Amino acid sequence: MDERNIYLTTVPVAEAVERARKALNRDALLGVETVAAHEALGRVTARPVIARCSSPTFHAAAMDGIAVRADSTFAARDGSPVTLRKGVDYVEVNTGNSLPSGMDAVVMVEHVVRADGDAVLLEAPAFPWQHVRRIGEDIVATEMILPQNQTLSAYDIGALLSAGIFEVEVHARVRLTFIPTGDEVLDFRSRPTPAPGQVIESNSQVFAALARSWGAEPVCTPPTPDDRESLKAAVARALDGESQIVCVGAGSSAGSKDYTRAVFEELGQILVHGIAIMPGKPSLLAVAENGKLLVGVPGYPVSAVICLEDVLAPLVAWLSRSTRPARPEVTARLARKLPSRPGMEEVVRLAVGRVGQEFVAAPLPRGAGLITSLTKAQGLARIPADSEGLEQDARVRVELLTPRANLDRVLVHIGSHDNVIDMLGNELMGLPEPMQLVSSHVGSMGGLSALRDGTALFAGSHLFDPETEDFNFPFLVRYLPEVEILVVNLAIRHQGLIVAPGNPKNISAMSDLARTDVLFINRQKGAGTRILLDHHLKTAGIRPDEVRGYDREEFTHMAVAVNVLTGAADCGLGIYAAAKALGLDFLPLARERYDLVIPRAHAEDPRILALLELVRSEKFQKDIQALGGYETTLTGRKMHPGAGLGG
């Protein structure tokens, strides 16, 4: 089985792009077309543009007032005015009017004094050409107003029309075809609900949206099955069409159903198989016999995006002679260690926001299949091939996926997950000045660590201390003795055992978790829910190794509930809201306080003030109650040590 991997002899991204540029003849691939100037926004000029008319085409009044001969006003002084006769010495003009023949200056209406009859008085001389827009001041006919290969802006359109240019020769748009493949993928157009083993094909639409944002014209075919002849026919058909680039989604690696390379070899010549970047490695480039570009795009969504943005986008820009907009960059402090395997560049998506005086970047989960790591990221970092990764607190260069100014509107939350936190995120986006809640779910203990390290604006925590029967404060005293903290309750919530509908395994007490026919799904170490579980196991006299599945960890209540829903586990500990969302049964075990833990240093931050105002609003508390499994008696109130569920 080993031989299948030999195809992937990776090259750096820059070399992959360069090989494609050398193999393509862009003048032959992409023609020139004529478009109406006023519809040419974003198009790229194919030739220099020469002005047909001057602007203005005449000497024009630049102010409302009177046109005069400057030399007829030279004697005017304060207290010794010059008198001008209408029609002879002056003519009234509005801004934009042509200067009457012989006149060479305009006096603003404010400086003109009415005299007897039609005469006017001036008390100051006019300089030649004052308040006059001279012929060709802006544009001179026959001059080059735009060079070739200029991407036309809104301003350029104004200049074109002003210069009497109504049509402009531009490079044709790059056309690209995307062929999704796979027996398991469902065409989204049929609005499917995937069965096990199936997924809804979405990469083609990410591709299409990206291509449009590059100014290109995408076409997406329906999915092609994992069948060599079908794929070959689809690619051949696309090569016969108008597209200069044909992309095949998935199947570019070396699996037993990966036919992309074989098909590309039949229809052209392989340029690159494998780029030295993770995710994105199984990218494939080839040139077809008719000179068009063939691209094998990896199937995982994050890998696909890297192939599209790092390899395809520069090639489309080069073909179309347009400038590829660069991402803004900032330096940020890394909230967590970021290990990386040496030998290959790695791209890591980051949640980025301002915390105090600096930007903080929290690495998002790195699976190539995690499309939400794309949607949640404000930026990305590149770890070079020769690096083993970055330590916590390292300063990292971040390519931003959002304008830099937006980072000031981001609230970085690190800590425990709760559905109310998601609700809070939605409400923050509804404020007059919307704010974005960026949440990194690392459990309550992880949140406190982040506060200690100064990498979060606040943390959600529900840590129960059995000894004092208090929440959070005993842990703050132990782990954050140096940090002044404000604790505000978000809600009291109900934790319990989540089981399948009807409770088929008849689970009713902690002791049932020790049964050999019960498979448990646990939360990760440091999660408040795990600490709660351990407390209740201890109380019930059960050792962790007696619980089947104790070692299987999930990071959120919802993930635990999904395991139960799908039968991957019989039971897990979680909140009522998660059980309810998926229609599962819930055996209440405990009530607990979920608090917002806020360093005093950030307590007056406008984003925190906005968040607390929201939490204290009646509407928000009603929304919490509507979820079920929550109590809002303490919501929005400042908490004090020792109060437990009494606040």
Next chain:
Amino acid sequence: MDERNIYLTTVPVAEAVERARKALNRDALLGVETVAAHEALGRVTARPVIARCSSPTFHAAAMDGIAVRADSTFAARDGSPVTLRKGVDYVEVNTGNSLPSGMDAVVMVEHVVRADGDAVLLEAPAFPWQHVRRIGEDIVATEMILPQNQTLSAYDIGALLSAGIFEVEVHARVRLTFIPTGDEVLDFRSRPTPAPGQVIESNSQVFAALARSWGAEPVCTPPTPDDRESLKAAVARALDGESQIVCVGAGSSAGSKDYTRAVFEELGQILVHGIAIMPGKPSLLAVAENGKLLVGVPGYPVSAVICLEDVLAPLVAWLSRSTRPARPEVTARLARKLPSRPGMEEVVRLAVGRVGQEFVAAPLPRGAGLITSLTKAQGLARIPADSEGLEQDARVRVELLTPRANLDRVLVHIGSHDNVIDMLGNELMGLPEPMQLVSSHVGSMGGLSALRDGTALFAGSHLFDPETEDFNFPFLVRYLPEVEILVVNLAIRHQGLIVAPGNPKNISAMSDLARTDVLFINRQKGAGTRILLDHHLKTAGIRPDEVRGYDREEFTHMAVAVNVLTGAADCGLGIYAAAKALGLDFLPLARERYDLVIPRAHAEDPRILALLELVRSEKFQKDIQALGGYETTLTGRKMHPGAGLGG
């Protein structure tokens, strides 16, 4: 006449925007609509989006290989393999396949050793869940995947489809109508050639292109004449239509034909008349009786753009709940003094590029009518209302109109103008890595000053020294003794008197310039052409005050030629190319060397190397010759002191 100005009681831009926000009810103005998820790029969610399906909906193989029960492999060791039977202990899987029931790990194909029959051997244990994408790992059904008011990215579209969301509720697009006004403006749709007193209306199309770039839907009506009833009818019609915002182009000031305010007062209530910013001051905001926004957009193109970008764009973003992308910013050194009138913020457009280690910004001409100051600018600076301007070399914060990375591709040229420089600019844009030539025309002496100050990469110069009969070097010795310089010839060019076709004033020698019936048009002080003129006047024994029009200055050869073409002058001194371009007659007076003057410090700059390679190419020299009035015997050659026209 004075009372007409009282309308303009200016308010700061931020206050103008705030007044409009307070006067508008955005929920009532802008509805919600449902669109297909895959067509929702750039749209803004009206509600939080809840996942319909999990992703994956099943435990999925994350690698090609075999699915196993992890506990059946625990005994495997190097040299002591475990044997697995096909269909019983393992199942072959490709990436994305559903894990067979009971299996909980995947072993990569590379680590599987084939044994007898269908059996395989493993030499290492598999951990539970290794190489498995677990149910809901990416998205859990019922969880909120996007909040309200999120501008949808390409990635978001992928997430929506993956979560089984095929339609999404979004805020409607903002619709805007623009009504151009003015008796003098010509509808560009009729492809007019303007007569004196007329201009081609272009602001509506700048507006439309900007509005599209904001994600809004613009509608432009044909121009309305300067007539109060016609304007009122047009505005009333637009208010009855679908647009939430109705803009009137020009007529928002206080001239005798400015009816916009009066019409807005009839149809609604004035909110703001006059914003404290130059250009852009005569902007007008009102709220119509039906709650829609009325905007009076100034008529000058630069004023209009400031009104549209600084006032209207934030309001459209606010209405549509989208984030307004912020411009990237850099700090640049100011190439020239930038005086400004205190009392009002001033926006100045700048040519910006990297020179040596820093960014340099050269102010572009500031007329509100100069649309080319928009197209030529890479950035803009804002001079606060309380400032009298900025000194040369001041560090100025620049809002970029182009990505920051582009500034490294900009060649800043300050110096004399020549048509070959424009040609060079066009050719530089045709290079494999296109470069942008940004040219500030301040004359040869101005160019040498810029080199002394380090604000230009190179300067074009054609300074003739009568004493030595040499070009440029005598001036370099005098004005730039400290700077090591490389001088490369661009071309020898022909200077002469430019006169109307047929030479109606019968001008044949310098002595004719002293005739009272001859009106001359001069170049600005410091221009090489002006120095040449002064030399020839002196040789002919003519004093400057004997030349009518000696004080009237233009900054380019083309501008001089336009004055002659339109009869604004009888004669000017300039290059043959300018006369030829406009079909004028040319009386040769002198041949001169136009050189590229390059500080040694920049001689190895990749941009300069590319420029010199271009100048030395045969094709480029042929293109110069085709212009007429040039000789290329020295083009591209390094010049030495004392050689004059011999090189």
